[in-house]
Amino acid sequence: MKTHYEFKPLNIGRWLVWSLFALLLAVAPLVFRSGLAVTVLSQMGIAIIACLSYNMLLGQGGMLSFGHAVYTGLGAFLAIHALNAVSAGSLPIPVATVPLAGGLAGLVFAVLFGYVTTRKAGTTFAMITLGLGELVFAMSLMIPEFFGGEGGVSGNRVVGKGYMGINFGPPVQVYYLIAVYTFLSVAAMFAFTRTPLGRMLNAVRDNPERVEFVGYDAQKVRYLAFIIAGFFAGISGGLGALNFEIVTAEVVGAGRSGAYLLFTFLGGATFFFGPILGAILMVLAFVLFSELTNAWLLYLGLIFLVTVMYAPGGIASLIMMNLRVAAYGRLRELWVSYLALAVTALVVLAGAGAMIEMVYHLQLNSAGGSELRFIGVPLDAKGANSWFGAAFVLLTGLGLFELTRRVFLRHWGEIQEFIEKETKRKEAL
Amino acid sequence: MTDTATGPFALELRDLRKSFGKTEIIRGANLGVRPGERVAVIGPNGAGKSTLFNLISGRFTPSGGQVLLNGQRIDGKRPFEINRLGLSRSFQITNIFPKLSVFENLRCGVLWSLGYRYTFLKFLADLDDANDRAEELMHMIRLDRKRDTLAVNLTYAEQRALEIGVTIGGGAGVILLDEPTAGMSRSETRRFIELIKEVTVGKTLLTVEHDMGVVFGLADKIAVVVYGEVIAFDTPEKVRANQRVQEAYLGSHVADAQAGGH
């Protein structure tokens, strides 16, 4: 009996997806050329590795870690020390392999810390990682020999003449190095999900007890996965060290760990590609979103509330749901609803945004006059008109949104029913 | 205890004991099962049948006594160690991997025994033996059509079947089934018993059952557990005739009616 026949048609699709991914990585800096864009792209690559490695724990192993930055961060520190050793000539390895040093460091620390953390799952695991994270962060300021104190440790990635003009001076060269690492790491982590250990990790997540009755040691499965996740986390840290050429204590901080958790979840922990989306959003949120508005933290918080409530599977699950609808050929009838939803949602956002921005303006900026522009519309933060206008827009938007949402939900439900019937029918065949 | 067959025991309990806090639940149980025997374990509710299974399979550590599998002591070992030595069990309350598909569930059950252990250097898709074995199991438990359905979405009976599939997947020689037919209707039960018989050919089987029909249909021998002791271990006919068993367990006419009904 040949069993993997059903992978055949998918394999073509898979080749396509991976080639597209590679292509995307290759052309991105040709499209977005500014200095900021290149470093943002680099950071996205780095974040993608970090979030995927985090999701090995969260999504695939059911381990909620509050201290993943420990492994990315320590990887970064080790990598920058390695880089400095390379610069000093005491470590004869090419600069391009420095991230691997970070990976090794992540691995070693995961071996050390993972031994105690992965003995338990659930809340106990979460809390140990929280405690370890705090400890490592506190230590980072107390032991300047290794962590470089407040200023951190800096290095210089340009060592010697380089090879064929590649000396990693120009950010674009570093970007391509990161892109290569990103591609390989993503591929490796995807491959991992298809291996016996990867599958058993899912089993451990679902039912650690039962795993022991099919011959596996649940603890050991968790531990091994933790080590592998630590390795990739370290690589991501090492790439970060190369990109910034400086590593400071913030890389092991709780803020980082929290961000990995939040954005991995936002992207979608249940699908492999979810964390990739999450990572991209993370970089956008921290680098660009915060430049657009002072109220970015507020928006971020609200986005999380809404996502957790209405799309607990993250963005990836939304996409997959629509793909499923598309597979049954019924996505097309939804676009009107989507359009309506988007438009009304934008109206709500405009109303709410105008009010939020006015409050912020009043608070931070009032001396510059009470006028401000919000998406091109002049507003007067002290004028009743603007406030009434914004409130009106908000309320109308809310009303319309709710209306369209209901219509959409009915339609959506009907389609789901249809799909369910179809699957039942197919099963019965 | 009367030993009809001779030779080494596949599974042997020697004065096995287990206490929870102050209460002793298993009070010196003795039992010897020969290879290939099908044994039904019966007894009143709370007698300690499931506890006995938990002790044998390593879920609990015994407070005293010994458990031997093919002559080797396994008491005090962890569940996965015992499993690797060739003993596998199912659960009274369905216990599978809810977010994995039927096929994945079964494949998880076979991986270790085929020697793949913790490897992450091979693709699952390339493990022909594991895939074939899982397909075969899936066919045996008649879930081919639900191959890619997540286990949570199966009906109760299907989940029970899957539970059995995962249990026998590893190819263990000794199988413990805890109330495999619980919650099934008569007809389903009948089908299911056939299934169990079919998939456990040549294996040593211990199963807990309350349904006398099943018990008498399936078992070569019956072990009666009462108050943490094995008070009788014999052929079905002799056990049914046993006065103590009558008193402690079977009650009067219901048992007869049930047993006779098949």
Next chain:
Amino acid sequence: MLKVDNLHAFYGKSHVLHGVQFDVRPGEIVALLGRNGSGRSTTAKAIMGMVECTGSVEWKGRQVLGSKPYEIAHLGIGYVPENRDIFPKLTVHQNLMLGEKRAGRSGRWSFDEMYAMFPRLKERQHTEAGVLSGGEQQMLTLCRTLMGDPDLIIIDEPTEGLAPKIVELVGEYLRRLKDKGLSVLLIEQKLTIAMAISDRALVMGHGSIVFHGTPDSLRADAYTRKEWLEV
């Protein structure tokens, strides 16, 4: 007392009950029989307000369809779910305490009576219910519901996993409940016991009632037994 009419129930989009109709009179044991998946448990849940449904459920002359489960419980319907649903981390005694609608007031039943009914529970009253044996858990759920002093008790497969001797005992107790004036809607798999104690029997198939009559007439109706019960 309980009058179910044209009841349709849905799990999300799947339509499970198709116009179920029956009634239960005071002091009566009604057996609800049928194959796996015929919709018996769903009927019970629909009465308790736990699934989405349309139609009519009248209890003591009052429409309860659309009420919340706890409101229905307060009106005097007790429900013993099929998958036992004991509270694993609470002790046996605490499980029983939760059965009471108001702390300390248990109406017709007291803790002592419960413990007298199943001495096994008394022995284990301070144990976490999660570690009870399957049968013990079944006893516990029954007692827990009785503590709420219901007038009608809906029991979903109470003898599941019980030793034959206990099965008999449960039958015994159900009859005693009836003597105390309770009505019982008994969902059962084991025909023998259901036929032995019930006043009327209903058979369900594919989400509607396909047979309605006394146990004797069911015994006589070979077609129904073959087609819908497969015995």
Next chain:
Amino acid sequence: MEFFVISMLNGLSYGLLLFMLSSGLTLIFSMMGVLNFAHASFYMLGAYLGYTVSRFTGFWPALLLAPIVVGGLGAVFERLCLRKVHKYGHVPELLITFGLSYVIIELVQLVWGRIALEFHPPAILQGPAFTLINNSAQGLSLQWGAAPAQLCAAADATIRVVCSPFPATRGFMMLVALVMLGSVWLLLTRTRIGLVIQAALTHPEAVEALGHNVPRVFMLVFGAGSALAGLAGVIGGSTFLTEPAMAATVGSVIFVVVVVGGMGSLSGAFLASLLIGVLQTFAVAFDYSLGTLAQQLGVAPGSALLSSSYVKLTLSQVAPILPYLFLVLILIFRPRGLLGTREG
């Protein structure tokens, strides 16, 4: 001796402060299993609301009103948001409180601005509750309220007198913490609410079928937990600082208390708070480091080693992170916490 007494008092009162901060968290966590990351934000909200209300009504009514408002907001949040994600499990529950904490902090800054507020305790709480007087001639004595100046001044140069006032705010805080302990204990043991919720965590439908209005109970518990946070906020805000960073400083140490104490154990949380409070306070007093230890043991490490930070790090320097060390150790060796009954 007097240093010991004062340190002990400081330690206990700090422990009680920790308990006050975490009691609401314990309540919600032990009953609902939700690790409420927004707890510190509710604490902060309590302080700011307390400040605003007290400007209209004075401190004491604010002490009552602000927690009620915070509790109400908590209940509303439970009703509108948390309830929706309950069915998805603990991680989304935790994340939604995470998101809420961002929102609250930003909103608070929007409404009250970004710099510290002048929120003072009422006059009656401003002085010392009592003063410990250590007179090298007469020994240790205790004086209620502030000690008169002449008692604290040495009459003659050979006598050393040290007056250590114990702030009334601290005393009040200890009192409130004890009251909280009592009321949460009553709630847990004298009512069935605890049972209902624990049962509902695993089988909500069965609990409803028994006649309990589960959603309402959840809402009440979350509201009560938030109200406790709010109460702590009014007191903490007036005793310490009312500023945007106040939530962050309370931060994760309250989780340490709850987890070290044991999941679902009120007495455990209490014990853990006191232990951590005393431990940390006394640790501050010790300047021992690995280096001095080695020297005392007669080992003479090389001077290069001696000057490295690892070796120079003193106990007092690491005092504030001891709770985390404690947390990790406890969880490794006793995963269910000091007095916990269940794991995870």
Next chain:
Amino acid sequence: QQAPAKPAAPAKAAAPAGSGPLSGEVVKLVRIDPLTGLLGPVGVSQGKGYQFFAEKFSGAGNPAGVKFEVTLIDNKLSPAESLNALKAALDQGVRYIIQGNGSSVALALVDAVNKHNERNPGKEVLYLNDSAVDPDLTNSKCSFWHFRFDADTSMKMEAMSSFIAEQKDIKNVYILGQNYSHGVQVAKYAKDTLARKRPDIKIVGEDLHPLAQVRDFAPYIAKIKASGADTVITGNWGSDLSLLVKAANEGGYNGKFFTYYAGVTGTPTALGQNGGGRVYQVAYNHYNMGGQMDKWMTEFKQKYNDDFYTGSTIRIFETLGAAMAQAKSTDPVKVAAAMEGLKVKSFNGEVEIRKADHQLQQPLYVSVWQKAGGKYPYSPENTGMTLVPVKEYPNYVSSTPTSCQMKRPG
């Protein structure tokens, strides 16, 4: 780009077009500092200062006649974010970067600016540091591209210790600090300078605690009391300072506190009446400088309802203007060269950018926190309190030697 300091509205020609040599040229500056988080309020307040003074110093306000435009980027106090912000600024063609809060950010920026300038000749940027005080920045890590306008930790300690040396009643000193480079450096310089100036003063204790982690300072106060210290030297800022003083008050500790940052946004309110008469601050300015500064501060307060205290802001515009006029160019390389050794008259007398290490040499003031009124009426955050100057130390006293080996381009 948001907020506080949108480029000063050009329409409001507060400063008429100047007549300097570069009249009409626009100089863009980007300030990379926190606008959110722990130091957000400080960054926001300082941002307003740049907005205010960019307008004042534009056009006729500076000898070169250039127009200054300042934008703010929020770095969330994160070095990595700051490097992103730097990239964003470079993309906009900005050649002047300003930063101040957090030496970790400062060190990261110096490093990044050095590398950028080395790898991109012709596109150099200057980094103007208004408040990061890590001495390393003008010693071991000194850079041609970096200029510091605050006085570094060692200079301030020089002044502070001179003052302490004059106080005969100070005999026992306790040093307490946050456990990171600033706290460690304060402790180190305190010990060095006191040993030099008043060897009889005993250091009776020394402690470091984690940054912004301590909720309860009572144990530290108990320890300080037990040590018999009459004076505490601390580098603490923000809530770590306010809570310390509060705990001292409550714990009945009456000694003096010598601090660096009593006047920074938020701290005055938090201090309130606490510590009146015994909390000292050493800085290059205080709230009652008199003259033009007083007028500016009043105007600033009216306009923004906030207090201006970061005097470096003014110095940056003054020196930039002068250097550009001198260099007749806004090219950073030439301007930097012109800034070296530049002297300007400023609100606290003549100040000089020392050529050797680019550290501004300036007078320092020791002031004490007490009731406002009389000669010293300015009350920050309407607390009714103020910082009253008790001693001024001219350049030559506060100056400290440098170990800088400056590498100059070309």
